[in-house]
Amino acid sequence: MANHILLVEPAYYSKFPPIGLLKLSTYHKSKGDRTEYIDFKNQDQRKPKKTPKKIYITSLFTWTWKPVWDAVAYYKNEFPKAEIWLGGVYASLMPEHAKMSRADHIFKGIFTDAENLMPDYDLVPDWDGSIVFSSRGCCNNCDFCAVPRLEGKMSSLRKSIKPFVLDRHSKIIFFDNNFLANKYRMNIFKELIDFDKKIDFNQGIDARFITEPVAKKIASLKLDSTIRLAYDSHGQQKFVKQAVERLLDVGIKKRDIFVYTLFNYTETPDEFFNRVRDILNWGVVCYPMRYESLFTIGKNSYISPLWSNHTIELVQHARRVIGYGGAFPAYEGLVNKFNNASGFEEAFELYAEKSGESK
Ligand code: SF4
Structure with a gap:
């Protein structure tokens, strides 16, 4: 029997849709479940259409823990029988603190079974960008940065980003922490030129890897943001x-x-x-x-x-x-x-x- 799965983004500000939850949606749909996305900021849309079996709540910066706890408390109260999973950056960095939210499970790190799945953009039909990780982690180890703790060493995930770009999206947004450290960067640059979509290297690029050929490639793109x-x-x-x-x-x-x-x-x-x-x-x-x-x-x-x-x-x-x-x-x-x-x-x-x- 298909389970109803609720995917919740707490009521904090975020410019981007919760990409981890969208991938979880694809994962559950592939198992025959139904999924529903709730943006907890919309107070009149917090109640799901059906009683959920599982509820996934994501999190962002550690200092935005309060809205995360609010979302957990709300669904714990509404659906005491549902299993609540809390993941994301805050839950991964501060699992002991996150446990006090009373979520049933704290998930740390990246859910690898969903890593290579296309995010379920049907849940955010007004969103107009394909969010891509061509790599995870970072080759550097800056001690002020959460990336080494959350994602570990650099790993070049893919040579091609084509399967992760939706035709209807006008732009491609890279969430790589260090895109230029991806060993397949030149191949991906070539794809980006062919795509002819707007490009945003959202997490910044590493100055040490801006060689003359790389600079030329960057200049040949339709950049949608500052460098x-x-x-x-x-x-x-x-x-x-x-x-x-x-x-x-x-x-x-x-x-x-x-x-x-x-x-x-x-x-x-x-x-x-x-x-x-x-x-x-x-x-x-x-x-x-x-x-x-x-x-x-x-x-x-x-x-x-x-x-x-x-x-x-x-x-x-x-x-x-x-x-x-x-x-x-x-x-x-x-x-x-x-x-x-x-x-x-x-x-x-x-x-x-x-x-x-x-x-
Ligand atoms: S992502 Fe940036 S800040 Fe973080 S370890 Fe890599 S280079 Fe340093």
């Missing part, structure tokens, strides 16, 4: 600079290159200032990223021993006052300001004074 690089520590300067130059040489516009810049971590405010100044002098966009502990249950609660509330607030304040969408574009006044400043305090404090706000 995102990371400059998280001084040691990456040479590679990031080289990557920026190569991307500019093949015609990518300066305003379309975003460089994510970690702060509140193991480098001092002055070292962060140096990285921001480098990026502005390269002419591209700096996007400061505040470090968060992997296991935090309260967003923005961690303060590095090298930072303080004051220095963090100076950065956040500058992002609000002179930034654009939280980023620092390399406009002339800003570049000059950073070039003339003697260090972090001077570069960032000036903006606080100028706006008349106290620190």
